[in-house]
Amino acid sequence: MTVLELKEKRADIQRKMEAMLNKAQKEQRSLEESENKEYEGYKAEVRSLTDKIDALEKWLGEQKAPKKASRGFSYVAAIKAIAEGRELEAPEAEVDKRGRVGMESNGKGFFIPVEKRTTMQAGLTDYGKEDVPTNLLDLVTPLENELIAVQAGATFLTGLKGDIAIPFYTGSTAGWAGEIAAASNGEGKTKQKTLSPLRITAYIDLSKQLLIQGNDSVEAMIQNSLISAVRETLESTMFGTAAGTTTSPAGLLYGVTARTADITYGALVDAETALLKNNFKNLSWVASYDAHGTLKQTPKISGQPVYLLENGMIDGRKAYFSNNVGTRGLILGDFSELTVGQWGGIEVLVDPYTQALNGTIRLVVNSYWNYFVRRGYAKNGDGIVPMSKIILKAPTT
16 A cells, blocks of 8 residues: 555544544543444554554655656757856766867867767766666768768768878789790889868857757757758868868869860760779769759750750769759769768857847857878879869850
8 A cells, every 4th residue: 555545544543533532522421341442443553554654654765766767968958058057967968078089179069979879878976877878869870961972982981080091002913924034013002191180160040049949840950050061061162173271172173174165975975984994983973953954954966855964864873963062063983982081079169149139049060071082093103083073164145
């Protein structure tokens, strides 16, 4: 029985005892022998119930409070805590701790670890630091899935620390020789390229009302905003025409001269042939949407209703399109030779002041990335790149 049931039973017996005494008092007499025996039985039962109640209440008092239900990491909770000057709570604090590994920052914000994981372990000190699973939104997977370079086959490296050097071998050669003639030197060359982190930064403004009304859709919106902030900068630089600087890598279309003639099926086949001759066979296309429009309207053969781009394919090879590719840009390549690297976590600085008059909180995103094409040398040192790059002729007006 529960404590409440025991107390109710005791109270019922006590009412019976009181009724017996009231009856005897009203009749101006003492309890009769049979009544007295019944009354003493009630007293004993009350004592027994009281002992049981006391023991049960003592036992319940010694028990630990039940575990609090664990909850997942929340962008909204992290942003609100920092904006209000509070410490991060267990799920957000543990995620931030993981994200800060290898990073140095004293900014007013939090870090999101960019690594492939579905759960983390958060120790709750209130209950003996028991391991409680905390769901963590994985930022890498959606970012990786949205990068058209990765869709086309690029290598995506995360969790990097310091500069990384990637070696590769240009390949050996062999040849025929007479029975006792000396063998020719077939030695290839070993090359090495170094990848160093460069900073990508952007900002996102969120209304305070949105944070107050926070729910799962708001969490998804914040994550998508973070992904877009990084992806837009990374891809527009990667597939752009800008020269490299000390703070940003060169675009893949840097140095490419725009065509003066209309694109033809023959030009696309020539680009493909050049790569196949150098044993690059895992080829796909990446292009801008204005190139997409030109390719869909250009017939393979004049006057025939068969076009350069049909069903998302160019000459039987998959094509990927993005507005982040440079104007009229078109790249055919073995994108497995392209390496995209990411260092540490993504830092989200929370600025509740800059846009305070507008009722918004500004999130400043900092992350560290770089990319490079792994191979770029031929056996003879002339240079070989696993990509054919074209900037289409500007349309006539």
